[in-house]
Amino acid sequence: MKSAFTEVQKFNQWWLWILLLAVLGLPVYGMFQQIILGEPFGSTPMSDLGLVLFFVGTLLIIGLVWYLELRTEIDETGIRVRLRPISTEVFTWDQIEHVEIITYGFVGYGLRFSSKYGTVYNTRGNKGLSIRLKSGSRYVIGTQDPEGITQVLRTLDKI
Template structure:
């Protein structure tokens, strides 16, 4: 029989975030249209055409980076592994963990954050997560979009 395991991959899929990125990209696109196609200066102190191209590339890099970010959580008989690609990764074997606890937390921000209450927080969206308390005093929280399956797996592993 196969040992219980939990794997979850989260990405930034919030509609409002991608709408904001779209708006940020529209500004240099409109500027390029005005200056290159209409041959009208864009603003009172217009940027060069190449400056607008570089600005556009910079604005495209931001959503490109967010599209690349991924929070991967794996829990099995060996322990807990979290990876916030491309920023950080942590691995905790069960013998380093004092206890785990499913929690609901307030807004702490997105990505990799530090919270005085929760320690290091890995969060892509929402307010549900797993608090991890290490024997050495370290504290972590990893967010989840599937708290019921997470709890079921932890119970099956005998960790709750």
Template sequence: MKIEFKENQKFTQWWVWLILITIGIIPIIGIYKQLILGKQFGDKPMSDLGLIIFSVSVFCLIAIFWFMRLKTEINENEIRINFFPFIKKQVNWTEIKSAEMVNYGFVGGWGIRPWTKHGTVYNMKGNKGLAIELLSGEKFLIGTQKEVELDKIIEKLV
């Protein structure tokens, strides 16, 4: 089974990482000031345990963004998407009613966006994607940065 189309995407927007790094600096300063220097961090400091839990939570959030990937693979039998670490989806072409490239505009951000006019949107950046409607009526959209290449593959396979 030859893979006709393959795309791996991740968050590469500089401003997303600027925000995450800025958020990540706060617990580092808090741990240094409160746990290492023994001074209060802020006017109403958290307990040491609270600060540690907050820090671990912030670093887990940053790790999720670091490891998050949207992988799309299309062959003559199926479309597979893996939005790591959240969802894995596989759809046979026989289950698909329609598949077309669309400019979906702004859907409230990037990531997984349910309840849009295209169904659930899986995207990392941009506003172009493959809108799919299944025979069951379910709709979803896979964002892409390779719109021309994906459009040619869809025309060939549909």
């Protein structure tokens, strides 16, 4: 079924990528100094293999952050949220008691658990779709398009 609303968000904040590239610079510099120049890197240097594994691990973490994607879809059947590759949730309208756009305090990024908001999916900002299920569970899905969500919820007669 075609979504009435789809939003795809990625972790593309400039400051995040500057930070990640700066962290990557540490093992690159260490490998250059220790493996290429032959001088120990630091006062208690890692082995050459340790430096290479540090570099590969840092690359894997950067690759994961690049791959992460928050996808929100809303249509006449319900709401779907996917934080690729970590989690997927599907809420049908008959499970949902209440939805609304809220402004929330900083809870962190990615998949978070909050006593105030419940399960939070967030890539940036402080606007989100708050979902309260009939079971009592609560969710917040961060959005950069609160007006678009409000419009589709009105069209679907959900707010």
